[in-house]
Amino acid sequence: MKHTAVDVIRTKRDGDVLSDAQIDWVIDAYTRGEVADEQMSALAMAVFLNGMTFEETARWTQAMIDSGERLSWPVPTVDKHSTGGVGDKITLPLAALVATCGVAVPQLSGRGLGHTGGTLDKLESIPGWRAQLSTEEIRAQLSDVGAVVCAPTTGLAPADRKLYALRDVTATVECVPLIASSIMSKKIAEGAGALVLDVKVGSGAFMRSIEDARELAKALVAIGVAHGQKVSALLTDMSVPLGRAVGNAVEVAEAVDVLRGGGPSDVVELTVALASEMLSLAGVSADPATVLASGAAYETWEKMISAQGGDPSAELPSPKHVHVVAAPRDGVLTRLDALGVGVAAWRLGAGRARKEDPVQAAAGIICHAKPGDVVTAGEPLLELHTDTPDAVDGALASLDGAYEIGDEAAARDGLVIEVVRG
Known part of the structure; x- marks a missing residue:
């Protein structure tokens, strides 16, 4: 049977289930350019409005995997994926730590967009470090060092790369089947033996409610299991920035401290x-x-950075301009909103509005206090770093109402809310 884009769009528009053959054809045809962007936009909106069954989502994921190469590694491997947050530099210490404990980590990472930071942007603040490696270089580094953090190879899930960019400009990002298939197609194609997902929940996360985050986590794990993957997901709190540093070079420095x-x-x-x-x-x-407490993972970090041309002992970029936000009164910091801080850091130059935009390595925010800390009027609360002083006013506007000081702080629960396993 010959398929057409119009027939596939109509099927999903009318709320019907796409067949395996329809999904295989439309993903392949879109990757080859036979299905136009405006047609895939219409299909993405139909999926956004009418959803997909688990079987459809699993098949959609497989079709995107099949659009490119599937990698394999010379040693046992495990990978981690975060859905993105503010101050989320966890990949940096984590890859080196797990490798030090004896399991290789092939961490193919991305760049930041909007208020969520990108791992590659952070690492590129290290002088000489390069993100783009060949598959052969990745394999060699995994064997020699045990960990590599780099950009995905160009042959990995090209259908997802095209569809990801399209969703961003067609208001079809917030769709669990499309999010889940996007994440898992890349991660399964990367070939790691096991995968742990960090699904963020809260104001600074893509998923604001625990219900939405749980739905996404279950979908991700189920897709992984259906494709023979060892996979689990941690739901973690992203209502407050992670750590005290938000940005690029400042987060690298904090990761090194860890x-x-x-x-x-x-x-x-x-x-x-x-x-x-x-x-x-x-x-x-x-x-x-x-x-981690022993500092042994730092040696792995040095090897990991050096292997990709970076100088782990080099001085990190410093900002041309620093603006200090002082505490307005004595008391206890009761709230520090992750979204407000993330948007402020983005406006200072730490992030980008479009994928082609540059980022400032030295831009970011240092949080001198976190919720529960005692603060003193006139003492630094937040420290804004930027190379463009004109950006400070916009950052301060984002921080307006993003923090509160009271007389006592409520107890905070741990970061891990729950775990979803296959």
Whole structure:
């Protein structure tokens, strides 16, 4: 039977279930350019409005995997994926930590868009470090060092790359089947033996409610299981920025502190929680908390950065302009909104509005206080870093109402809300 884009669009527009053959054809035809962007836009909107069954979503994922190459690695591997947050530098200490514990980590990462930071943008603030590696270079680094963080190879899930860009400009991003298939097509194609997902929940996350985050986590895990993947998902709190640094170079510096056995307690907590889950899925018995506290993972970090041309001992970029936001009164910081801080950092130059926009390596925010900390009137609360002083007013506008100071703070629960396993 010969398929047409119009027939596939009509099927989903009318709320019917797409057949395996329809899904295989439309993804392949779109990748080849036979289906036009405006036709795929219409199909994406139909999916957004009418949803997909689990079977459709699993098949859609497989079709996107099949649009490109599927990688394999010379050693046992485990990977992690975060749905994105503010101050989320966890990949940096995590990859080195898990590799130090004995399991290789091929972390193919992305760049930031909007208020959520990108791992590659952070690492590119290190002088000389390069994101683009060949498959052969990735394999060699996994064997020699045990960890690699780099950009995806160009042959990986090209259908997803096209569709991802299209969803961003057609208001079809917030759709669980399309999100789940996008994430899992790339991760399964990357070929890791096991996968742990960090699904963020809260104001600074893509999923604001626990119900939406749980739905996404269950969909991601189910797709992984259907494709023979060892996979689990942690739902983690993103109502407050992670750590005290938000930006690029400032987050690298904080990650290095963690790797040397220090750093903020929340970054350490989440790094250890994700490492424990990754090692468990990989069948390795190790105590990541002890390894991290010892500073042993920092040696792996140095090798990882050096292998990609970076100088781990080089001085990180510093901002041309610093603006300090002082505490307006004595008391306890009761709230620090992740979204407000994330948007402020973006406006300072730490993020981008479009994929082709540049980012400032030195831009970002240092949070001198986190919820629960005692603050003193006139003392630094937030420190804004930028190379463009004109951006400060916009950042301050984003921070208006983003923090509150009271007389006492409510107790906060741990970062990990719940775990979804296959």
